[in-house]
Amino acid sequence: MQFTRGSAVVSRSLATRSRFPAAARKHLFNRSLSTTSILREEHNAGQDVPLPKPKRFNFKTFAKVLGGATLLSIAGSLGMFIYVTQKDRHPGTQLPYDPEKKTIVILGSGWGATSLLKTLDTSEYNVVIISPKNYFLFTPLLPSVAVGTLSAKAILQPTRYLARHKARAVTVIEAEAKEIDPFNKTVTFEDDTEIKGEVSHTTIPYDYLVHAVGAEVQTFGIPGVQEKACFMKELNDAEIMQRRFKDCIESAAFPGQDDAEIDRLLHIVIVGGGPTGIEVSGEIHDFLEDDLKAWYPELAGRIRISLVEALPSVLPMFSKQLIEYTESTFKESKIDILTKTMVKEVKDRSVVLQMPDKSIQDVPCGMVVWAGGNKGRKITQDLMAKYPSAQTNRRGLVVDDHLRLAGANGSIFAIGCISCPSLEQATVTVTDPEEKAKFDSDIGTTKKLISNVKVRPFNYSHQGSLAYIGSDKAIADLPFANGNIASAGVATFLFWRSAYLSTLFSLRNRTLVANDWIITKIFGRDLSRD
Numbered sequence: 001m002q003f004t005r006g007s008a009v010v011s012r013s014l015a016t017r018s019r020f021p022a023a024a025r026k027h028l029f030n031r032s033l034s035t036t037s038i039l040r041e042e043h044n045a046g047q048d049v050p051l052p053k054p055k056r057f058n059f060k061t062f063a064k065v066l067g068g069a070t071l072l073s074i075a076g077s078l079g080m081f082i083y084v085t086q087k088d089r090h091p092g093t094q095l096p097y098d099p100e101k102k103t104i105v106i107l108g109s110g111w112g113a114t115s116l117l118k119t120l121d122t123s124e125y126n127v128v129i130i131s132p133k134n135y136f137l138f139t140p141l142l143p144s145v146a147v148g149t150l151s152a153k154a155i156l157q158p159t160r161y162l163a164r165h166k167a168r169a170v171t172v173i174e175a176e177a178k179e180i181d182p183f184n185k186t187v188t189f190e191d192d193t194e195i196k197g198e199v200s201h202t203t204i205p206y207d208y209l210v211h212a213v214g215a216e217v218q219t220f221g222i223p224g225v226q227e228k229a230c231f232m233k234e235l236n237d238a239e240i241m242q243r244r245f246k247d248c249i250e251s252a253a254f255p256g257q258d259d260a261e262i263d264r265l266l267h268i269v270i271v272g273g274g275p276t277g278i279e280v281s282g283e284i285h286d287f288l289e290d291d292l293k294a295w296y297p298e299l300a301g302r303i304r305i306s307l308v309e310a311l312p313s314v315l316p317m318f319s320k321q322l323i324e325y326t327e328s329t330f331k332e333s334k335i336d337i338l339t340k341t342m343v344k345e346v347k348d349r350s351v352v353l354q355m356p357d358k359s360i361q362d363v364p365c366g367m368v369v370w371a372g373g374n375k376g377r378k379i380t381q382d383l384m385a386k387y388p389s390a391q392t393n394r395r396g397l398v399v400d401d402h403l404r405l406a407g408a409n410g411s412i413f414a415i416g417c418i419s420c421p422s423l424e425q426a427t428v429t430v431t432d433p434e435e436k437a438k439f440d441s442d443i444g445t446t447k448k449l450i451s452n453v454k455v456r457p458f459n460y461s462h463q464g465s466l467a468y469i470g471s472d473k474a475i476a477d478l479p480f481a482n483g484n485i486a487s488a489g490v491a492t493f494l495f496w497r498s499a500y501l502s503t504l505f506s507l508r509n510r511t512l513v514a515n516d517w518i519i520t521k522i523f524g525r526d527l528s529r530d
Contacts, residue, residue, distance in 0.1 A: 084507060088165070095168040101126050105187055105204065107177045107379075108212035109133050109159045112416015114505065116210060117159075122168040128204065130189050132176040134159050137235055138504060141513070143279040143468075146238040147245070147287040148525035154512035156235070157505045180209065180383050182408050211383065211397070211405070212416035215374035224346035229370040232276050241369060245284070246529040248366035249292070252299055264364040266303045269351050271343050272371030273309030274317075275467040278326065280369055281307050282470025285333045289471070291524045306336045306363075308353065313339055315475075317465050318486075322475045325488045329469050343372075380417060401457035466496050 102125050106113050109131035120127065138155040145152050163170035175189040187209065191200035217233050219225040230241040245268070251257070252265040268284060270277050284305055293300040307314065307330070314337060315323050330337055340356040350364045376384075376396055383405075384391035390407030391398055397414045398406040405412040464478035474496035475488045487495070497517070504510050 088161075088507065091165050094164075094166065095123060097126055097169065102207040103128065103205070104208045104210060105130065105206035106210040106212060107131070107180075107187070108214055108416060109136055110212060110214045110416050111136075111139075112212035112214075113210065114157070114159070114162065116212070116415065117162050117166070117170070118505070120166075122166040122170060125208075126168065126171075127163075127166070128171040128173065128206075129159060129163065130173045130175055130177050130187065131159065132174065132192060134172060134174045136162075136505060138500075138509065139233075140279075140500060140503075142232055142235070142238045143276065143283045145235070146232065146241040146280065147283045148242060148527075149283060149286070149520050150513060150516045152235055152239065154509065154516050155504075157509055161506065177213065177379055180211075180379065180386070180412075182209075182383070182386055182412060185209070185411060207411070209412045211380070211412060211414045213377050213379060214417050216377050217370065218373035218375040219370070220372070222343055222345065225343070225368075225370055225372075228346045228348060229271070229368040232280060232369060232371050233374075241280075241367075243529060244367050246527070249296060249299060250529065252302075252366075253296065260364075262299070263302060263304075264349065265366040266299060267306065267363075267365040268304065268367050268369070269306045269308060269363065269365045270369045270371065271308045271351075272373070273307060273311065273314030273337070273339070274371060274373075275315065275465070276371040277307060277309070277369075278315060279468045280371060281305055281330070281335050282333075282468050285335060285470040286472075287525060291527065294524075295527055304336070305334075306338060306365075308338045308341050308343060308351075310342045311339065315467065318467070318475060318477045319484065321486050322477060322488055326467075326469050326475060329471065329473060333470055335470075346370075376417065383412075403458050466499060468493065468496055 104120075104125045105128045106116065107130050109129065113129065113131070114136040117127070117129065136157040136159060138157070141150055141155045144150040145155065160172050163172050173189065174193065175191050177187055177189045179188040180186075181188070184205075185207070186203050186205050188201070188203040191197070217231050230244060231237040232241070248265045248268075252262045257265075270280050270284075288300055288303050292303065313323050313327075315326060318326075327337060338353070338355075342354040343351060344354050344360065345352040346368050347362075350362050351368050353361050353363055355361055380397065384397060387405075387407035391405075397417065399414050400406065403413045403415055404410050405414050462479055464476060464484075466474060466476050468474045472490055472493050473488065474493040476486070476492050476495060478485045478487070501510050501513060504513060
């Protein structure tokens with residue numbers, strides 16, 4: 001048959017391909033093509049010549065391959081997740097205390113102290129951490145805890161977790177530093193917890209001290225703020241606010257309450273137009289829209305949120321466009337913004353405001369949340385008093401370009417708390433000749449240390465500003481090239497969440513926070529009050 005003859009020619013051409021020159025191979029290939037054309041013509045003419053069937057898409061095979069690949073990727077991801085978590089839970093052995101090494105004492109467990117501990121090579125030092133809290137608190141998400149969007153444990157990272165994963169064993173002491181003696185290089189601290197042992201007050205020496213105690217709430221001496229307002233600085237502050245807010249709602253729902261009292265109880269006043277005050281306002285609004293309207297329909301429409309700011313506008317660190325976007329979003333959300341308004345007093349059932357026209361108004365409210373700024377702690381002020389010639393700036397500690405405390409001869413560093421411009425820029429007036437000679441000597445010694453040790457100076461790098469404004473919207477002012485990129489809306493909200501997730505210190509925290517966000521989206525926030 002013609003089919004057999006054509007097949008034989010093709011087979012022979014393939015078998016003897018290496019023995020023929022290129023021209024001969026091309027001739028045989030063209031001949032095989034003509035044979036295929038003859039087969040197609042004979043088939044079209046009605047002759048019984050079989051043609052190869054075209055391959056069809058097999059969905060079952062595709063589904064099996066896709067399913068296998070998916071299962072394999074899930075199993076691999078799960079295996080990697082288990083490996084990482086188990087590795088974190090079972091760290092290896094650590095180097096013991098070495099009396100030949102220098103001792104670094106770190107005061108605090110906040111951003112500065114925790115960042116230092118995470119990057120510090122402890123194989124070169126003995127490290128001691130002293131802090132009244134045995135954990136790191138991710139403060140940007142405190143407003144979410146205050147309304148129940150996140151659980152408190154989700155934003156806590158035990159200090160001992162980080163310490164346990166260092167090369168050399170790190171001593172973690174839960175206590176509050178009471179006094180620093182920079183001349184004898186000692187720190188005195190005390191156990192302020194409810195349950196104390198026989199020894200609750202002691203003093204230890206140091207070679208280097210890292211002062212990272214952070215700041216405390218600035219009340220400006222306004223009457224009633226310290227006693228009656230809720231803060232947003234520590235974990236306990238968020239828990240207190242959550243409890244008071246729910247208490248206001250339940251009290252407003254109490255039978256027989258008149259309208260004026262209900263309106264008072266459901267009026268929430270937030271003081272401070274910075275990111276903290278803005279985010280607290282946005283979180284309360286979300287709580288209202290997502291949960292309270294469903295479970296307290298008779299009260300939800302009467303809740304009022306007022307944001308008080310002494311400056312002409314909120315969010316002064318953001319661009320004008322983002323400020324206007326925030327103000328318009330708050331207006332749509334029925335959040336009142338009172339700029340150029342000052343708090344004069346916080347009472348049990350109201351807040352006294354000085355309005356832009358200088359008039360005084362006593363505004364009834366159920367709760368006041370204070371987010372009005374920070375100031376140095378007492379131990380920071382006491383340390384500044386140890387060096388009256390060098391520490392003359394009331395705004396905070398004066399440090400050099402390497403974060404060394406001015407006047408401390410290179411043995412004390414200050415990070416994570418309120419600090420001032422570099423030593424070169426500090427203005428110091430010394431009148432006493434002996435003090436002046438000592439101060440000049442300290443400066444000379446510090447500069448000599450800097451020149452002898454090849455350490456890069458500290459340069460602040462602004463990574464941008466983010467703020468959540470409620471209604472699944474956020475604003476971002478991010479540096480780019482020689483300018484900034486201003487962004488706002490739902491997409492920015494997703495970026496805000498991803499940025500916070502990536503900033504969390506451990507996989508445990510990222511997992512807990514992401515899990516809480518999902519649970520809140522599906523089931524809503526918890527309305528119970530403990």
